[in-house]
Amino acid sequence: MATWVFSEEVDGGPTTTALELLTKARSLDGEVAAIYLGEGSDETFAALGDHGATTVYHIAATDTLAAAGIAAALESLIAGGSPRIILFGLGNTDRDVVGRLSARLDRPVLANAVDISASGPVAVTSEILGGTTKVVTEVRAEAPALVIARPKAFPAEPSGGAAPTVIPVELPDRGHAGEARITSRHAESSEGPDLEAAAIVVSGGRGLGGADKFPMIEELATLLGGAVGATRAVVDSGWVPYSMQVGQTGKTVKPGVYIACGISGAMQHLVGMKDSGTIIAINKDPEAPIFGVADLGIVGDVHSVVPALIEALKTKS
């Protein structure tokens, strides 16, 4: 019996979510192993080991979308290693792999997990209906249980574990199904601190009115040493890159202070930020749902309140 954790390489190392899941895996069932997709390095493998992985199944990066091959390779590995649980994050590649694996193994996927228990049957707690209702789902199917966990559901804590055994994994040829070729890669760098790790997040919504108003959100964030976030409506409109999206389908943040500017507070957005320390909201509409979670709500025009706030902060510093 064992618990495995999937991680794709992002910015040269494992994702924060993978380290969180490895930490959680240590308390679940037996040995912990990581499935790592990417270049890999001694430093990376050491970090995985330090968070509890005793084995790393290493899948070298390819110039194709590898999910089809990975699902087939994992099917063989599972037959040999009998994991009881395999944990995935919310990343796009995570979802590609777990979806395909689920269909291959004929096992369900339990998504949006905020807690996992393995003391009896594997049971997953998730929040549904926009985070207002909590459900516990027990897995009836045979092992392995395939679980997608939400980011920041668990803290990432090093265990001081030794460097893991690294086992290279070859991907089988999937024929046409494996023929999604990556012809180029593009990074859209955002400046300032990492959104998911920042102590302060300033986010802008549709209420700003247009892309030309977004720089004031960036200016406020810079003044406070925080990161910039946005709602789905804003990234869908192309005002800022998708990597800045906070919400169900974007990033989950838990900063000490979250400032929501011109954000009404759709369920989709609240799920990604409602666990922040102090929430400050500025919105024209007194009925906006964002005020239901805000510690301080200012009913007013974001175009006058935010510039005034920027001026006041500048005077102070």
Add this chain to the structure above:
Amino acid sequence: MKIAVCVKQIPDPATPYQLDPTTHWVIRPPDQVMDDTDRYGVEVALQLKEASEGEVVLVSMGPAGNMQGIRQALAMGADKAVIIDDAELKGSGALSTAKVLAAAIKREGADLVIAGTESSDGYTGVVPQQISELLDVPALTFARKFEKTETGIRIERQTQSGYDVVECGLPALISVTAGVVEPRYPTFKGIMQAKQKPVDQLTVSDLGLDGDSVGGSGSGQDITEVSPVPSRQAGQVIEDDGEGHLRIVELLEQAKVV
């Protein structure tokens, strides 16, 4: 080119969802709307059809009800719809949904399958990938842009740090994000025509699927507990009198941010 678009009818998101007290499944009223995120997939399909001839078939699983949501998608311009409505499918999870949709797509013989990245009511977010595996085709997922190539399809796929350009030949599946296109509104003519368009209503056995492999019994999971999440204590909401920003500064000072 024959294009299948996966669409879902969901309870109107503006009305609170009800869960069945015994099964904990979402109660589906007869009046359901098309999931807003599916409008993007329908639009992508229509644009591809307009560029190179073909047929757009909607594929949907769930209680047909009065088919308001399906008619919405037909009114946008899809040619026909296949809806699989069967009591045996109650309690279906993502995999059961994928099995049913994949079987219906196979029956239609589509060259390209288009799906949204996740539904707005269930958001497991893996159905497109499961369908691609069941059909044994490549999946270009999380598309934020797309174009037809000579032999297949090319997309920009959202990644953690930006995007990748990915391409493949047909048959294939693409999953699209809400930023990919601006969905059209149905015209009056479209709405009138939608009433005459063919809608095939099928059951699990029409698709040759084993009833035990789908629906609640085939889902491999049981909901054992449902409880409300304690809601956050709402704080103070004040009208801006020109000094609202000073209250924010105060709070930031208390939080030792400035």
